[in-house]
Amino acid sequence: MTPYVHPRGLCESEDVGDGTRVWAFAHVLPGAKVGRDCNICDGAFVETGAVLGDRVTVKNGTLVFTGVTCEDEVFLGPNVLFTNDLRPRAHLRKGPEELYTTLVRRGASLGAGAVVVCGTEIGEYAFAAAGAVVTANVPAHAFVAGNPARLKAWVCVCGERLPADLRCTECGTRHVQDGPGLRAT
Ligand SMILES: CC(=O)SCCNC(=O)CCNC(=O)[C@H](O)C(C)(C)COP(=O)(O)OP(=O)(O)OC[C@H]1O[C@@H](n2cnc3c(N)ncnc32)[C@H](O)[C@@H]1OP(=O)(O)O
Ligand SMILES: O=C(O)C1=N[C@H](C(=O)O)CCC1
Secondary structure (H helix, E strand, C coil): CCCEECCCCEECCCCECCCCEECCCCEECCCCEECCCCEECCCCEECCCCEECCCCEECCCCEECCCEEECCCCEECCCCEECCCCCCCCCCCCCHHHCCCEEECCCCEECCCCEECCCCEECCCCEECCCCEECCCECCCEEEECCCCEEEEEECCCCCECCCCCECCCCCCEEEEECCEEEEC
């Protein structure tokens, strides 16, 4: 199986995994690295140097710039907006080594229209609500919302909110505290 590129999609990277689909008006630049079985939806943009793991969803209009890494099974909702320059100036042309990196850990989800300020790390299975503006690291399994995004609750691997005993009432998965975040057991 090879990647599927819609006749009106533009995939210029040679590092795209089997089973990945690049839909109409999506653009994957040369040097972007995209894993297997990803879904790059209409109008998405994946820049040189961006890295997507396997089974990543990039919904419509989402912009993944140089310096951004999304691990396996990350979900990026529509119009998610990454950044890679904290103090941009048009007259300063910065190379990739001068830009900030951003890391989205395995299984995390970013809701529609979330903005991610660069230099941050979003933990495993964390969940940023629609419209969240992420300005700081987000712990694993944290649910954050608002501008600036603040911790509201904790969420399960399945996406449901966790009760105080950290055992999911939907799927039964138990979680324990692990550093600033949680870990499923
Ligand atoms: C094509 C497609 O649709 S692709 C899929 C894209 N989907 C999305 O982007 C939807 C993502 N989902 C969300 O943003 C939802 O708001 C969720 C799942 C994060 C939260 O939903 P719920 O669990 O119903 O949250 P709930 O209503 O209990 O809210 C919890 C708290 O967070 C706040 N909150 C929830 N969502 C948001 C938000 N998007 N922005 C700001 N605050 C929010 C609530 O006001 C509440 O705050 P409070 O405790 O101070 O009163
Ligand atoms: O099957 C999908 O997934 C499709 N995704 C594209 C999108 O969401 O932009 C459109 C075609 C089918």
